[in-house]
Amino acid sequence: EKYLPPGPPTVPILGNAHLMPWTNLHLKLKEWSDRYGPVYSLKIGSTTMVVLNEPRAVHQLMTKKGALYVDRPVDEQWKLATDGESFFLAHAGPIWRTMRKIAGQALSSKVLDGKLAEIQEAEMNQWMLDLLNEPEDYRSHTMRTSTSVTSIMLYGHRAPRWDGFWASLLEAIKPGSYLPVAQFPILDWLPGQFKTSKEVAKSAYCHNVSMFSRARAIVDSRRELGDIRESLLDRLIDGLIKPDIPLSFSQITHGFLGAMHQGASETSAMATLTSVLFLALNPQVQEKARQELDRVCGVERIPRWSDMENLPYISCIVKEGLRIRPVVPNGIPYRAREDSWYEGMLVPKDATVVVPIYALHHTYYANAAVYNPDRYCNNLKSSYENASRPDYENRDHYTFGSGRRLCPGIHLGERTVWRMTAKILWAFEIKRAVDEHGKDVELSPDAYEIGMSAAPMPFKVRIVPRTAKHAAVIRSAAADIKKFLKQWE
Numbered sequence: 001e002k003y004l005p006p007g008p009p010t011v012p013i014l015g016n017a018h019l020m021p022w023t024n025l026h027l028k029l030k031e032w033s034d035r036y037g038p039v040y041s042l043k044i045g046s047t048t049m050v051v052l053n054e055p056r057a058v059h060q061l062m063t064k065k066g067a068l069y070v071d072r073p074v075d076e077q078w079k080l081a082t083d084g085e086s087f088f089l090a091h092a093g094p095i096w097r098t099m100r101k102i103a104g105q106a107l108s109s110k111v112l113d114g115k116l117a118e119i120q121e122a123e124m125n126q127w128m129l130d131l132l133n134e135p136e137d138y139r140s141h142t143m144r145t146s147t148s149v150t151s152i153m154l155y156g157h158r159a160p161r162w163d164g165f166w167a168s169l170l171e172a173i174k175p176g177s178y179l180p181v182a183q184f185p186i187l188d189w190l191p192g193q194f195k196t197s198k199e200v201a202k203s204a205y206c207h208n209v210s211m212f213s214r215a216r217a218i219v220d221s222r223r224e225l226g227d228i229r230e231s232l233l234d235r236l237i238d239g240l241i242k243p244d245i246p247l248s249f250s251q252i253t254h255g256f257l258g259a260m261h262q263g264a265s266e267t268s269a270m271a272t273l274t275s276v277l278f279l280a281l282n283p284q285v286q287e288k289a290r291q292e293l294d295r296v297c298g299v300e301r302i303p304r305w306s307d308m309e310n311l312p313y314i315s316c317i318v319k320e321g322l323r324i325r326p327v328v329p330n331g332i333p334y335r336a337r338e339d340s341w342y343e344g345m346l347v348p349k350d351a352t353v354v355v356p357i358y359a360l361h362h363t364y365y366a367n368a369a370v371y372n373p374d375r376y377c378n379n380l381k382s383s384y385e386n387a388s389r390p391d392y393e394n395r396d397h398y399t400f401g402s403g404r405r406l407c408p409g410i411h412l413g414e415r416t417v418w419r420m421t422a423k424i425l426w427a428f429e430i431k432r433a434v435d436e437h438g439k440d441v442e443l444s445p446d447a448y449e450i451g452m453s454a455a456p457m458p459f460k461v462r463i464v465p466r467t468a469k470h471a472a473v474i475r476s477a478a479a480d481i482k483k484f485l486k487q488w489e
């Protein structure tokens with residue numbers, strides 16, 4: 001005990017459990033770091049949690065000793081809700097390793113930028129048309145587009161409408177709904193009525209299994225009709241991707257593809273909505289982006305991912321949005337496999353290890369609370385390249401996690417947010433909404449709903465085409481892609 005990192009004073013039995021807040025844990029994790037040091041520990045009953053709010057500690061432990069921090073904490077509630085199969089929470093054994101390898105190959109930058117590039121661009125162009133026609137519904141259009149891109153990649157089916165089956169996959173119950181704080185085992189210390197009941201976890205499991213099974217059934221039926229597509233599931237079924245060890249039907253359908261869909265759709269949409277919010281609050285950033293876009297694409301051409309190297313300021317905007325409001329503010333916790341040491345402090349075997357993404361982003365970046373895309377003008381490497389750079393002090397952000405459990409959708413997530421950011425800025429002005437008296441409607445950069453992920457609460461903005469010419473280009477591009485998109489329905 002005496003070698004543990006410092007932390008708040010404990011009380012008998014509870015340890016620090018009574019100090020855990022019900023909301024805004026991300027702010028508390030930062031506050032404790034300011035008080036007790038960047039690496040600190042908490043006692044939750046008999047368990048130890050170690051928080052690493054320091055780039056050096058994350059590098060030394062999560063990257064250099066990654067094999068020790070590759071597991072997730074063991075939690076009964078998680079097991080009930082996922083049958084122990086979910087990619088997110090799986091024990092880091094052979095099945096998890098097999099899933100990681102398949103995801104790494106299927107969602108590599110090469111695959112995404114090959115045959116699948118055109119369909120991602122087309123979906124985003126459709127999004128622009130939707131914004132043009134129904135700007136007030138920008139939130140649901142953004143969610144539909146993000147979930148559609150994911151279902152095309154995973155299942156070969158797009159979500160043409162917000163009220164159809166493929167969009168409804170987004171309603172798969174997220175870990176956050178049955179794990180409000182269970183990831184930090186405080187719930188075991190609270191009276192029964194406050195606990196997330198086991199029933200909730202079990203019903204999350206049944207709901208998700210039925211959604212993911214239906215997705216699989218749709219793919220199986222279309223394949224029976226000879227319609228074979230370029231999706232991850234199609235390639236798995238055809239043996240074009242060969243798992244190192246055989247995965248059962250349920251492991252592929254629920255634990256792997258289902259979990260990937262859960263991890264993909266909302267995260268990318270929320271990251272884009274954060275950029276929309278901060279861009280509305282910072283018209284000067286929009287103006288600077290437009291100058292770059294006009295120089296590279298003019299009015300005639302919609303920007304594409306292949307323009308990325310020539311549009312560095314767009315990449316800065318994407319990175320700054322991911323930094324200032326990370327989508328998973330407290331990360332997903334890890335479990336220490338063995339005792340290890342950091343600067344004379346013990347991280348004991350079985351400790352829950354937390355990399356507090358929001359706290360890191362708001363401690364180590366100059367004027368961290370200020371939205372300033374320019375901070376990235378000398379760091380245009382991808383998030384993936386940044387995650388493994390040896391000069392860890394210059395890492396762009398931790399929004400996709402750390403170490404060996406780094407988000408396997410990092411390339412797809414980054415591309416989706418980049419494409420949306422470039423296209424919306426090229427085509428539209430994002431203006432503050434005005435009320436009936438002509439006054440700006442209040443926009444708060446802090447109005448977020450925070451559970452396991454952080455989602456900006458619905459906010460009002462006006463999304464206005466920059467010129468009639470821009471609107472015409474959107475309409476003509478959308479007419480061209482209608483037929484192309486049809487083949488994914």
Ligand code: HEM
Pocket residue numbers: 087088089090100107150259260261263264265267268271327328331332333399400401402403404405406407408409410412413414417
């Ligand atoms: C902006 C978009 C995204 C963000 C911010 C994001 C963030 C994260 C974070 C923070 C983690 C935890 C990493 C860790 O434990 O260190 C994670 C894990 C994961 N993400 Fe993402 N993600 C995004 C997009 C995606 C996409 C597009 C997919 C799949 C197509 C995906 C699938 C997953 C999966 C399966 C895991 C669990 C991996 C494991 O435990 O081994 N995510 N993501």
